[in-house]
Amino acid sequence: MQGKRLDKQMNWSKSTDIYESISQQAGQVDGRNFLVLENLRKGYEEGGKYHTVLHDFSIGFRRGEFVAVLGRSGSGKTTLLNLISGIDRADAGEIYLNGTRLTGLDDMQRTLYRRQNIGFIFQFFNLIPTLNVWENITLPLELNGMFDAEGKARARALLEEVGLGNRLEAFPDRISGGEQQRVSIARALVHNPQLVLADEPTGNLDEDTGRAIMDLLDRLTRQAGKNLVLVTHSPEAAAYADRVFTLHDGQLIEKDR
Ligand SMILES: Nc1ncnc2c1ncn2[C@@H]1O[C@H](COP(=O)(O)OP(=O)(O)O)[C@@H](O)[C@H]1O
Numbered sequence: 001m002q003g004k005r006l007d008k009q010m011n012w013s014k015s016t017d018i019y020e021s022i023s024q025q026a027g028q029v030d031g032r033n034f035l036v037l038e039n040l041r042k043g044y045e046e047g048g049k050y051h052t053v054l055h056d057f058s059i060g061f062r063r064g065e066f067v068a069v070l071g072r073s074g075s076g077k078t079t080l081l082n083l084i085s086g087i088d089r090a091d092a093g094e095i096y097l098n099g100t101r102l103t104g105l106d107d108m109q110r111t112l113y114r115r116q117n118i119g120f121i122f123q124f125f126n127l128i129p130t131l132n133v134w135e136n137i138t139l140p141l142e143l144n145g146m147f148d149a150e151g152k153a154r155a156r157a158l159l160e161e162v163g164l165g166n167r168l169e170a171f172p173d174r175i176s177g178g179e180q181q182r183v184s185i186a187r188a189l190v191h192n193p194q195l196v197l198a199d200e201p202t203g204n205l206d207e208d209t210g211r212a213i214m215d216l217l218d219r220l221t222r223q224a225g226k227n228l229v230l231v232t233h234s235p236e237a238a239a240y241a242d243r244v245f246t247l248h249d250g251q252l253i254e255k256d257r
């Protein structure tokens with residue numbers, strides 16, 4: 001309820017002028033302006049020393065693209081996702097998502113924006129252990145004031161899609177890793193976000209289960225017209241994407257395929 005009420009009060013800043021100039025600047029003639037990262041920089045201070053993780057790169061993505069970012073452990077993959085989702089703030093640069101300047105929102109606005117427009121999938125699933133499958137999946141509906149007949153129908157359809165239609169009442173510790181990740185995929189999609197972020201979603205699964213999860217993820221995101229940003233150290237998982245990047249020395253470099 002609260003989410004809905006706050007949303008009505010908010011006027012997401014569609015700063016059209018800046019957005020268009022950024023889009024042109026990045027040479028987005030082919031519509032690569034759904035998600036734009038512009039001169040992004042992020043680092044951390046450790047022991048009084050500043051350590052750069054993401055170093056001034058600019059890139060644009062088209063609506064509906066599935067993008068994979070390959071990088072070693074510690075290369076900055078999670079940092080990148082945390083900036084895109086607004087969990088963390090960039091030190092410099094701008095992020096535009098579907099015309100909204102995320103870097104211009106305050107903490108509260110970013111939280112609400114994320115809750116409504118982004119879905120997450122994690123390596124360790126991050127399900128809430130005290131909630132059953134149905135309660136885990138419908139949590140984003142509750143948070144967004146969408147727990148109505150339509151939302152519930154969507155949750156039920158997604159449960160069938162991920163093959164867990166008969167496990168509604170199971171708790172996370174009673175289902176396998178692959179099943180937990182299926183729950184987590186349904187949870188990421190239940191509020192119908194355009195953008196899904198996946199942080200090493202197959203990193204904790206065996207090869208066959210990982211492949212099944214990637215097939216499912218691909219079907220429910222790209223094939224459904226959604227954007228997926230997948231970060232991974234698995235070339236097999238990255239091979240599913242429309243575009244593959246490597247994150248190395250703080251730079252995002254597109255791979256020729
Ligand atoms: N909150 C933080 N404070 C200090 N250093 C951090 C923090 N988060 C990440 N780092 C450092 O930033 C680098 C990138 O981390 P991360 O984005 O988690 O990499 P990856 O997800 O690719 O393994 C690592 O060197 C990590 O130690």
Ligand SMILES: [Mg+2]
Binds near residue numbers: 077078199
């Ligand atoms: Mg990580």
